[in-house]
Amino acid sequence: MVQAKSYNTKLLVSCGLLAGISIILTRIFSYTIPIAGFPVLRIGFGDIPVIISGMIFGPIAGALTGGVSDILGFMINPMGGPYIPGLTISATLRGLLPGLIYWAIKNNKIKINYHIINVIFSILMVAGAVYVPLSQDGGISNIALIIYGLIALAFILLPIILGIIIKSEEGLYSFDKILFVVTVCYYLISLLLNTFWLAVAYNKGFLAFLPGRIIAGLVIIPLHSLIIFVLSRWFKYMRIL
Structure with missing residues (x-):
């Protein structure tokens, strides 16, 4: 009984700490980029503690970390925008999904080649990123399109190459799994759900907000993956059991 109480206390403290870090990174050390005149694209590192919470402590703890950090964060600093309940759902899922995926990985429920899946995701992201300039009014020069395509491809292939080169000491937190x-x-929450919530909240078309979020993904996905991978060497000190 005493051990169970100690476990619950440590879990709550750990999740609370990660939620606090997420609030600070999101509400203070982040930058909001307006799209179509609305503050709908936030660049920062606030999602990382939430994802880590789910990976280490499980889906329920991750979901609580994400939900609490979003609600309290908005109360502390709304950052000039209205409260959108859908974004709280997304924040909750951002902790829940990593927890579910890592629960499946730990219990050998997922048996896939992460490198291949990551390559498929990368191709889809590149296709979306290349489509963005092509869809702009007035078109784009062939040289600019080639340069843009090479930059987009480099951003996407970088984490794939690193996933092959980098080998972590503990296979559970290998770079390819973290990237996955x-x-x-990012695909399910940032590109789909959050874009939908914002489109509904601001009464704009879904596609009005999507291109900018695709471009942001070229940087956010590899950068967040690298940061979490670097931090993963200290995950063993954060485990409760």
């Missing part, structure tokens, strides 16, 4: 988790979260 971050990519799935």
Whole structure:
């Protein structure tokens, strides 16, 4: 009984600490880029503690970390925008999904080649990123398109190459698995759900906000994956059991 109480206390403290870090990184050390005149694209590192919470402590703890950090963060600093309940749902899922994925990985429920899946995700992101300039009014020169395509391809292939080169000491937190988790979260939550919530909240078309979020993904996905991978060497000190 005493051990169970100690476990719950340590878990709450750990999740609370990660939620606090997420609030600071999101509400203070982040930058909001307006799209179509609305503050809908936030560049920062606030998602990282939430993802880590789910990876280490499980889906429920991750979900609580994400939900609490979003609600309290908005109360502390709304950053000039209205409260959107859908974004709280997304923040909750951002902790829940990594927890579910890592629960499946730990229990050998997922048996896939992460490198191949990451390559497929990368191709989709490159296709979306290349489509963005092509869809702009007035077109784009062939040279600019080639340069843009090479930059987009480099950003996407970088984490794939690193996933092959970098080998972590503990296979559970290898770079390819972390990249897979971050990519799935970005696709499902940032690209789909958050874009939908923002389109509804600001009464704009879904496609009005999507291109900018695709471009941001070229940087956010590899950068967040690298940061989480670097931090993963200290995960063993954060485990409760």
